[in-house]
Amino acid sequence: xxxxxxxxxxxxxxxxxxxxxxxxxxxxxxxxxxxxxxxxxxxxxxxxxxxxxxxxxxxxxxxxxxxxxxxxxxxxxxxxxxxxxxxxxxxxxxxxxxxxxxxxxxxxxxxxxxxxxxxxxxxxxxxxxxxxxxxxxxxxxxxxxxxxxxxxxxxxxxxxxxxxxxxxxxxxxxxxxx
Amino acid sequence: xxxxxxxxxxxxxxxxxxxxxxxxxxxxxxxxxxxxxxxxxxxxxxxxxxxxxxxxxxxxxxxxxxxxxxxxxxxxxxxxxxxxxxxxxxxxxxxxxxxxxxxxxxxxxxxxxxxxxxxxxxxxxxxxxxxxxxxxxxxxxxxxx
Numbered sequence: 001x002x003x004x005x006x007x008x009x010x011x012x013x014x015x016x017x018x019x020x021x022x023x024x025x026x027x028x029x030x031x032x033x034x035x036x037x038x039x040x041x042x043x044x045x046x047x048x049x050x051x052x053x054x055x056x057x058x059x060x061x062x063x064x065x066x067x068x069x070x071x072x073x074x075x076x077x078x079x080x081x082x083x084x085x086x087x088x089x090x091x092x093x094x095x096x097x098x099x100x101x102x103x104x105x106x107x108x109x110x111x112x113x114x115x116x117x118x119x120x121x122x123x124x125x126x127x128x129x130x131x132x133x134x135x136x137x138x139x140x141x142x143x144x145x146x147x148x149x150x151x152x153x154x155x156x157x158x159x160x161x162x163x164x165x166x167x168x169x170x171x172x173x174x175x176x177x178x
Numbered sequence: 179x180x181x182x183x184x185x186x187x188x189x190x191x192x193x194x195x196x197x198x199x200x201x202x203x204x205x206x207x208x209x210x211x212x213x214x215x216x217x218x219x220x221x222x223x224x225x226x227x228x229x230x231x232x233x234x235x236x237x238x239x240x241x242x243x244x245x246x247x248x249x250x251x252x253x254x255x256x257x258x259x260x261x262x263x264x265x266x267x268x269x270x271x272x273x274x275x276x277x278x279x280x281x282x283x284x285x286x287x288x289x290x291x292x293x294x295x296x297x298x299x300x301x302x303x304x305x306x307x308x309x310x311x312x313x314x315x316x317x318x319x320x321x322x323x
Contacts, residue, residue, distance in 0.1 A: 032263055033265075035261070101232070136219040
């Protein structure tokens, strides 16, 4: 009986410790799981930065790509920028830039200064495409399969670790063995 | 400050209430109530009614537009959940995943009550058991002395 008296609070404490440990290991609580993963990317039609030609979501189907929301005013985008350059140049990853709530002049100047990793840049001046993609803070990067499905979402500056662990395997699988 | 700038400013200030679509009082109340139950996804401890984050402003504008377009509260909520997941709702839906969230506190309360009853019973027992009869005790002592 007295053994039970000590066992009950002990077990309760253990349960609490396990619960809290799970909570701590869950990672950054400000990261919101995207409900869009596993769904086709939302429709949009946006002007291209370079020439103003309208580009729609359907035109981006057919090849696995990264869709990267960025802006010239965004400091996190400068952090991930060298990695994007490397992915585009070394690994030949096709990256579409979504210029989120920016002005064409500022964006063009930024790309001229830092280099352009994007295959094409689309202007999301009002942030409407961002809203449909569930973007809540640039930079955010979506992995889109050849069929136009969103396979993964990365929030915040892209890291080497995220590339190796999460994104490269998805792109590799989507491309098929090379 | 030159004259025309002052005029332009006055004009802008005068026009600004007109630029936002005016809602009638009942709809305005519905709009405000709705905002108070939506979480700003950037600054997660604020509602989109309280937050000044640009995204919260966008979402307020969306809600206002959709209300003006005659969409129901459920439809607007659905629209937001499709983009930002259940995180935007301060009143999470009842699902297998959220069962613990909804009923956990009640469960803890019941557990606490059960423990409290158990311990109070256990601690009352030792007090009641040695209720010795003084008379019998004296007789017992007298017999052996």
